[in-house]
Amino acid sequence: MNIGEVSERAGLPAKTIRYYEDIGLVRPLRSDNGYRAFRDSDIHKLAFLGRARTFGFSIEDCRTLLDLYEDETRESAQVKAVAQEHLAAIDEKIAQLRSMHDTLSHLVDACHGDHRPDCPILKDLAKEP
Amino acid sequence: MNIGEVSERAGLPAKTIRYYEDIGLVRPLRSDNGYRAFRDSDIHKLAFLGRARTFGFSIEDCRTLLDLYEDETRESAQVKAVAQEHLAAIDEKIAQLRSMHDTLSHLVDACHGDHRPDCPILKDLAKEP
DNA sequence: TCTTGAGCTTCCAGCAACTGGAAGCCCTAT
DNA sequence: ATAGGGCTTCCAGTTGCTGGAAGCTCAAGA
Structure with a gap:
């Protein structure tokens, strides 16, 4: 084909x-x-x-999973380990994104969004930590 | 410096x-x-x-934001628009990741994770949709 | 004064996972 | 014979850096 x-x-x-x-x-x-x-x-x-x-x-994970899939002698624990690690990475990313979301949505809500230059978003970005 | x-x-x-x-x-x-x-x-x-x-x-958003920051005649609406668009992108990514998380965590839970080859994770990946 | 080491410079390569495009061969239908 | 679509390879670009090599500069110590 x-x-x-x-x-x-x-x-x-x-x-x-x-x-x-x-x-x-x-x-x-x-x-x-x-x-x-x-x-x-x-x-x-x-x-x-x-x-x-x-x-x-990831592609490397895919390679591993494919190898396991084709390996009759695999142990499901190997597959599970790969999946769990990936799951943990997903969780971490979600947490990161949620934190971004929360901070940013507060700022967006606080911004008038009108014709005036005053803007809490820029103010936050420019602030000394 | x-x-x-x-x-x-x-x-x-x-x-x-x-x-x-x-x-x-x-x-x-x-x-x-x-x-x-x-x-x-x-x-x-x-x-x-x-x-x-x-x-x-993104870097391009950063460039825009920096330009706006330095532009005394900006309108806060411009900043807000950039931030809102980004916020929407974040939301979308979170939704994607959550969907990945949900499917995958079900599969992980269903996997015995022992020495035997039988594995619902691989079974799912291999299934015809 | 010479040397040593840290700090600075540029440039090139590579990461992930593709995607777009150019140049050119192959196959089928008219 | 030719037109088109599908196939081939190879090169470059995407995003946002990061690592490393080769080499210049500067301040301090023997």
Whole structure:
């Protein structure tokens, strides 16, 4: 199967699929004309990767997860560990963003947003801590 | 004032300050020996930038905010607009992360995390949607 | 005075994860 | 024969720095 159809089926842009081959996440065969020839297993892998990426896993995590997926002797504890670490990172990011949100929304609420130059947002940014 | 002291005072790495000069956010003078010579106003600007960055504003937003800060004829509505747009982006990111968190934490909870290969996390990643 | 070490300079490369574009081959249909 | 769409590679750019190498400057100590 050519890259265009794979792109549709796996839900990934062709560019991304080529990139994933570049970094060794998939290894499609090649036809005589030089076109990539994807097997069902390649498409399956790509869909797996796409889904893992929507969970926010890094490419390296994706590589690990894919390896585990293909390893019959894996222990679910290994998978769980990767997922938990990622979950912790997500939590931290949410906390960061929430703190940004809270500070900033206070400032936005305090700003008149009119034609006058006076602005608590700028005042806060400029303040000496 | 040399870059080292400015770095401490503004709370930004020297590398970052040089980078900010590169992209035109600050324009320190130069001493005869070629060293950057920062005025108080430069330090003030850098601290402003540092604080804006902790709020998660992009560099381009920071540039805009700095311009507004220095523009006596600004209207606070302009500042508020930038901040509100950023706030909306933050909200969106939080929503995304929360959705990731929710799905993933369910899967993590469902995973035994033992020595056996069976794993609902991998099962989910591999499923056909 | 010479040397040593810290601090400064520039420039180049690399991170993550793609994305866009150019130049050019391949295949099918008219 | 030619037009088009799909495929190929390679290079550059995105964001916001960060690390490192090579080399100049300055102040202090032997």
